[in-house]
Amino acid sequence: MFTAIIENEGNTLVMEFPCKRYLMADHLGSIGIRKPAHEIKCMDEEEEPIKVKIIGNNEFEKRLALLISPTDTLSLVNTMCEFYQNLSYQNRLDAMEAVMSGKVSSIAEFDKFMLESRMEDTTEYFYCPLVANVYSRDEYGNMEEYPDEYDGSYLAPYEERIRDLIRLEDARDEDNLAAYFDGSNGAVGKLKEVHFSTQNVDGVLYGCIRAELTAPFTADEEAEFKDWLEGQCSDGYGEGLEQRSIRVEDGDMYVSFWHGGDDWFMLNGDEFDEYLSDQKMGGIE
Numbered sequence: 626m627f628t629a630i631i632e633n634e635g636n637t638l639v640m641e642f643p644c645k646r647y648l649m650a651d652h653l654g655s656i657g658i659r660k661p662a663h664e665i666k667c668m669d670e671e672e673e674p675i676k677v678k679i680i681g682n683n684e685f686e687k688r689l690a691l692l693i694s695p696t697d698t699l700s701l702v703n704t705m706c707e708f709y710q711n712l713s714y715q716n717r718l719d720a721m722e723a724v725m726s727g728k729v730s731s732i733a734e735f736d737k738f739m740l741e742s743r744m745e746d747t748t749e750y751f752y753c754p755l756v757a758n759v760y761s762r763d764e765y766g767n768m769e770e771y772p773d774e775y776d777g778s779y780l781a782p783y784e785e786r787i788r789d790l791i792r793l794e795d796a797r798d799e800d801n802l803a804a805y806f807d808g809s810n811g812a813v814g815k816l817k818e819v820h821f822s823t824q825n826v827d828g829v830l831y832g833c834i835r836a837e838l839t840a841p842f843t844a845d846e847e848a849e850f851k852d853w854l855e856g857q858c859s860d861g862y863g864e865g866l867e868q869r870s871i872r873v874e875d876g877d878m879y880v881s882f883w884h885g886g887d888d889w890f891m892l893n894g895d896e897f898d899e900y901l902s903d904q905k906m907g908g909i910e
């Protein structure tokens with residue numbers, strides 16, 4: 626769809642878009658670029674250390690290339706190309722007409738047009754255990770070195786306070802978490818927003834992650850997304866949340882969406898329903 630000409634330290638790379646993400650990293654590395662594609666701006670200025678020129682191969686693509694701004698990244702443009710190619714034939718015609726007639730004036734507007742032209746958005750939910758780490762305080766107010774660990778049943782009475790912490794964590798970043806998803810082009814193109822929350826099931830509090838999608842994930846895309854969510858729970862979003870405490874009667878409580886035990890999981894809605902049924906049949910609940 627596009628030809629990208631990228632220059633770095635006297636080396637030139639010619640790459641066709643859309644390009645698989647793992648191949649893009651290899652291609653960029655071949656001319657000494659170690660930065661990820663989402664950090665490389667589409668700029669062709671002389672003073673830029675990495676110069677990027679995007680060229681269309683037909684009149685529509687040339688007009689579309691003119692909409693790319695210096696703040697748009699290689700990753701964004703590549704994902705846009707993948708998303709466009711995955712549209713139905715009629716939707717592609719509509720998108721072409723929007724560009725040629727001037728209805729859209731930026732890549733952001735073009736992306737929005739494509740999203741709105743596709744099928745109605747869908748919402749999928751994913752679930753994981755929650756853990757409470759409670760640091761007790763002695764009679765002098767000093768915090769114990771090691772916490773006591775509790776499961777979701779301990780957390781249930783604190784659901785609203787936990788949701789308040791999640792809202793505070795969300796406010797730290799103006800970008801939605803979906804901006805950091807680095808899966809395949811198809812999966813990235815479908816993911817609009819990601820929101821962490823909680824779900825109380827029969828007195829046990831679980832982590833609940835809502836994914837707003839333009840279309841359902843394929844099985845492979847869902848597997849990618851689950852892997853990414855696990856990383857967010859353990860080292861990304863969840864790690865930031867774990868720094869926020871809630872004062873409880875027993876001391877200071879820190880909530881985690883992840884733990885290193887064998888019983889941690891990340892399940893979609895159907896899998897979670899099956900898990901709950903198994904729990905009840907086993908007499909655990």
